Amino acid sequence: MTDVEINHVGKFFGTLRALSGVDLSMRSGEFLAVLGPSGCGKTTLLRCVAGFEQIDEGRIALGGRLVALPGVHVPPHRRHVAVVPQEGALFPHLDVAGNVAYGLGRGRRDRAARVEQCLELVGLGGYGRRMPHELSGGQRQRVAVARALAPRPPLVLLDEPFSALDAALRSELRRDVRRALREDGATAILVTHDQAEALSMADRVAVMNGGRIRQVGTPAEVYRHPADVWVAGFVGEAVIVPLDGEAPGGRHTSPLGPLTLRDDDRPWDGPMAAVVRPEQVLMTHRRTPQAGRGVPAVVRRVDYHGHDTLVAFELADGTEAMSRMVDGPLVDYRPGDRVFVLVDGAVAAVPVGETVTRPVPSPR
Amino acid sequence: MPLFYILLRTGQNGVGEWWELVTTARTARLAGTSFALAVVVTAGCLLLGVGSAYLVTRTDVPFRRAFAVLAALPLAVPSYVAAYTWVSVADLWSSTARFEGFWPAVAVLILYTYPYVYLPVAAAFAGADAAQEEVARSLGRGTWRTLATVTLPQVRPAIAGGGLLAILYILSDFGAVSILRVDTFTRAIFTAFSAGFDRATALSLSTVLVLLTVLVLLLEGRTRRRGARYESGGASHGTNVVGLGRGRWWAAGGLAAVAVLALGVPALSMVRWMTAGTSRADSWGQLLGAAAGSLTVSLAGALLTMVLALPIGILAARHPGRLSALTERAAYVAHSLPGVVVGLSLVFLGVTVLLPLYQTTWLLAFAYATLFLPLGVAAVSGAAAQAPPALEEVGTSLGRSPAQVFRTVTLPLTLPGIGAGAALVFLTCMKELPATLMLRPTGLDTLATELWQATSYQRYAEAAPYAFLLVLLAAVPTWALVRRSGVVGGAPPAKQARTLKEELLTHD
Numbered sequence: 126m127t128d129v130e131i132n133h134v135g136k137f138f139g140t141l142r143a144l145s146g147v148d149l150s151m152r153s154g155e156f157l158a159v160l161g162p163s164g165c166g167k168t169t170l171l172r173c174v175a176g177f178e179q180i181d182e183g184r185i186a187l188g189g190r191l192v193a194l195p196g197v198h199v200p201p202h203r204r205h206v207a208v209v210p211q212e213g214a215l216f217p218h219l220d221v222a223g224n225v226a227y228g229l230g231r232g233r234r235d236r237a238a239r240v241e242q243c244l245e246l247v248g249l250g251g252y253g254r255r256m257p258h259e260l261s262g263g264q265r266q267r268v269a270v271a272r273a274l275a276p277r278p279p280l281v282l283l284d285e286p287f288s289a290l291d292a293a294l295r296s297e298l299r300r301d302v303r304r305a306l307r308e309d310g311a312t313a314i315l316v317t318h319d320q321a322e323a324l325s326m327a328d329r330v331a332v333m334n335g336g337r338i339r340q341v342g343t344p345a346e347v348y349r350h351p352a353d354v355w356v357a358g359f360v361g362e363a364v365i366v367p368l369d370g371e372a373p374g375g376r377h378t379s380p381l382g383p384l385t386l387r388d389d390d391r392p393w394d395g396p397m398a399a400v401v402r403p404e405q406v407l408m409t410h411r412r413t414p415q416a417g418r419g420v421p422a423v424v425r426r427v428d429y430h431g432h433d434t435l436v437a438f439e440l441a442d443g444t445e446a447m448s449r450m451v452d453g454p455l456v457d458y459r460p461g462d463r464v465f466v467l468v469d470g471a472v473a474a475v476p477v478g479e480t481v482t483r484p485v486p487s488p489r
Numbered sequence: 490m491p492l493f494y495i496l497l498r499t500g501q502n503g504v505g506e507w508w509e510l511v512t513t514a515r516t517a518r519l520a521g522t523s524f525a526l527a528v529v530v531t532a533g534c535l536l537l538g539v540g541s542a543y544l545v546t547r548t549d550v551p552f553r554r555a556f557a558v559l560a561a562l563p564l565a566v567p568s569y570v571a572a573y574t575w576v577s578v579a580d581l582w583s584s585t586a587r588f589e590g591f592w593p594a595v596a597v598l599i600l601y602t603y604p605y606v607y608l609p610v611a612a613a614f615a616g617a618d619a620a621q622e623e624v625a626r627s628l629g630r631g632t633w634r635t636l637a638t639v640t641l642p643q644v645r646p647a648i649a650g651g652g653l654l655a656i657l658y659i660l661s662d663f664g665a666v667s668i669l670r671v672d673t674f675t676r677a678i679f680t681a682f683s684a685g686f687d688r689a690t691a692l693s694l695s696t697v698l699v700l701l702t703v704l705v706l707l708l709e710g711r712t713r714r715r716g717a718r719y720e721s722g723g724a725s726h727g728t729n730v731v732g733l734g735r736g737r738w739w740a741a742g743g744l745a746a747v748a749v750l751a752l753g754v755p756a757l758s759m760v761r762w763m764t765a766g767t768s769r770a771d772s773w774g775q776l777l778g779a780a781a782g783s784l785t786v787s788l789a790g791a792l793l794t795m796v797l798a799l800p801i802g803i804l805a806a807r808h809p810g811r812l813s814a815l816t817e818r819a820a821y822v823a824h825s826l827p828g829v830v831v832g833l834s835l836v837f838l839g840v841t842v843l844l845p846l847y848q849t850t851w852l853l854a855f856a857y858a859t860l861f862l863p864l865g866v867a868a869v870s871g872a873a874a875q876a877p878p879a880l881e882e883v884g885t886s887l888g889r890s891p892a893q894v895f896r897t898v899t900l901p902l903t904l905p906g907i908g909a910g911a912a913l914v915f916l917t918c919m920k921e922l923p924a925t926l927m928l929r930p931t932g933l934d935t936l937a938t939e940l941w942q943a944t945s946y947q948r949y950a951e952a953a954p955y956a957f958l959l960v961l962l963a964a965v966p967t968w969a970l971v972r973r974s975g976v977v978g979g980a981p982p983a984k985q986a987r988t989l990k991e992e993l994l995t996h997d
Contacts (some may be wrong), residue, residue, distance in 0.1 A: 175882070175886055176885075177882050177884075200885070200891070201882065201885040201886050202885040202886070202888050202889055202890050202891070202894075203888075204886075205888065206886055207886055207887055208882065208883055210883060212879070214877070215882050215901065216883075216884075216898055216902075217875075217881060218901045222692050226887070227884070227887055227897075228887030228888055229887070271881075272887070273886075273887075276888060278888075282886075342645050448818040
């Protein structure tokens with residue numbers, strides 16, 4: 126069953142185009158992440174779905190019910206869409222239980238039970254009597270999620286809910302929230318500018334830029350088969366290598382050495398470029414038999430991250446590229462080292478044209 | 490609107506006539522006195538205010554917490570009450586010595602106006618980022634060089650703001666200068682008005698006073714643009730304390746002397762006159778009558794002010810930008826309009842246009858609203874900020890209708906702030922003197938007017954109970970201000986520091 130249907134939605138702020146021709150559809154129970162840089166229109170899209178903003182073009186249907194057309198606007202409280210805002214926005218005058226119970230009808234007999242159940246779901250069982258100011262930032266976000274889940278809304282919208290938290294807390298909270306949403310069977314849209322968050326949490330990712338959706342797909346699809354050069358550069362790091370060849374598939378020569386393109390059915394029209402991910406670039410100190418076809422390069426910069434290392438290098442013709450390697454005893458590179466590099470495995474090809482990355486100021 | 494009216498009336502009389510009235514020797518003398526008073530007192534206030542603020546926030550002076558509160562308390566003594574107590578203390582001393590004239594007025598005004606500088610500067614000192622000072626120290630600057638080159642520039646906006654408040658207050662002060670018999674604009678306007686309804690003179694003098702305040706505002710606007718302050722992001726961690734060594738006892742002595750002069754003298758005077766009180770039975774009845782009068786007009790004033798403040802405040806909070814900036818400016822202008830001028834313009838308005846309202850409580854309430862609207866607006870917009878739109882959006886997204894959300898979220902969050910604002914306006918109305926004198930319905934007495942009348946006939950014993958009650962009432966908003974300034978206890982949240990200025994504006 127299709128739960129969320131967004132067709133050709135457009136939105137203007139004065140003469141500024143914030144959204145144009147946005148198309149999205151979601152199954153019931155699906156978790157979709159809308160990923161994009163700040164000001165790309167992702168929060169505006171979320172606010173249009175929630176009903177805080179009116180749309181100027183297209184239509185939005187939730188659960189088969191039309192909620193928004195130009196000039197037709199179902200108010201937020203009739204949409205059954207719960208929102209988890211950026212800073213949590215807990216009601217400061219209500220305790221945790223009061224916050225979670227806010228969306229539950231007063232007559233419900235299982236009210237207290239549902240509140241406790243939702244708090245358990247986010248790992249805060251027994252916190253009902255606390256006041257919001259007595260909670261840490263992460264706990265507040267957990268309560269905000271529980272509050273959104275309590276009335277069992279068909280759709281939950283999360284607006285960068287983890288951006289204000291520190292890294293360690295963030296990954297733990299991401300896991301817990303994802304599990305809570307899943308256990309409750311909620312359909313959810315997460316808006317974020319953090320590609321790691323989008324890729325690790327969502328079933329599908331919609332990449333947005335300049336008020337348009339550039340690509341929708343599973344996290345692996347978006348990362349391995351980016352739709353264009355912009356998506357390739359925004360989702361993860363990439364070395365873009367222009368291709369001269371005419372034919373799809375097969376082998377191509379490049380400054381990085383021979384490249385094998387993935388077999389995909391993308392039509393080959395106009396100039397294309399290869400997307401080489403840093404982890405596909407192998408690096409050795411010596412020309413080993415395995416890396417026999419390696420291309421000589423000079424190390425320029427080494428970023429050590431602990432679990433892995435990103436080494437930037439320069440090829441003979443001046444091309445700059447990067448290699449990422451898992452940490453180990455053999456990883457010992459310094460700027461100035463002479464090395465050999467080799468691209469391992471097939472790489473994606475993307476069309477070079479159509480890079481409309483018009484920035485649109487954020488409405489807030 | 491009163492301002493507009495004054496300009497209109499002056500224009501009707503003709504510019505030539507206005508020029509003739511304005512360019513008399515008397516006007517020049519008045520301007521000279523007003524200006525000299527403003528300059529001398531403001532200089533004194535800056536010295537006393539910044540000095541005591543530094544001592545209580547940044548040094549190891551003994552009893553610094555107690556002094557921090559004591560230093561702000563003179564704010565609770567309305568200037569005319571202060572003047573009355575000083576004059577009457579001098580009377581106790583010897584019946585021939587007169588405590589009046591320019592220099593006594595300077596002394597009294599400094600003692601009771603310096604908290605306008607002290608409070609914002611102390612709040613700024615307490616909230617200033619210690620990291621900047623530490624950087625200066627680590628780069629080899631000594632304690633005093635750091636103070637001069639880093640700390641003082643950091644609090645410069647607060648000093649400028651406080652100085653502006655003080656100078657505007659002095660220009661608009663009426664009670665103290667009247668009791669101490671110093672001829673300033675405010676006193677001359679009132680005299681011209683009460684002695685034979687000399688409209689032309691009163692109006693012309695008002696325009697000069699308004700011009701003077703506008704000039705001050707313009708000058709302040711120029712320094713403000715250059716006084717922009719770079720605030721490092723994030724929470725500032727505690728402030729550094731400077732050891733004064735043996736000097737700390739001298740500093741404590743100085744602070745104590747100021748407190749004794751500013752607070753001890755009124756207390757002594759009031760106690761002496763209360764015990765020496767004459768005609769007890771009669772004064773009780775009068776006191777109650779005046780209290781009832783005060784309550785009535787202040788209630789009306791507070792009601793009208795809050796009704797007008799609600800839409801403006803909510804608009805300012807929800808749609809920040811040009812409007813809220815304008816409101817802040819309007820706050821200055823409204824405050825710089827002396828009560829005398831507002832009173833005068835409303836008298837003429839009442840006589841000519843709103844005759845049915847003249848001599849009613851409502852016209853007086855309207856005067857209060859003109860004077861204290863900024864105070865109400867600040868309270869409302871501050872309260873509205875307590876319920877940000879994000880909370881209401883979450884509420885509606887959870888399936889509650891806008892009306893329900895307003896009742897269950899917006900109202901519980903904003904009501905305390907609006908209530909506190911109304912209480913503040915109410916108490917401020919109670920202390921207001923010149924507009925009340927001019928506009929009160931015949932036969933209605935308030936605490937302030939009774940006090941003023943008693944002192945003008947030198948019946949000091951009679952005045953004491955009114956003065957006592959007024960100081961008690963005034964102490965309530967003062968205490969609220971001191972608490973919010975963050976001087977006592979933790980550092981103030983950034984948002985409150987701004988509203989502190991707005992609150993101070995209308996606090997007298």
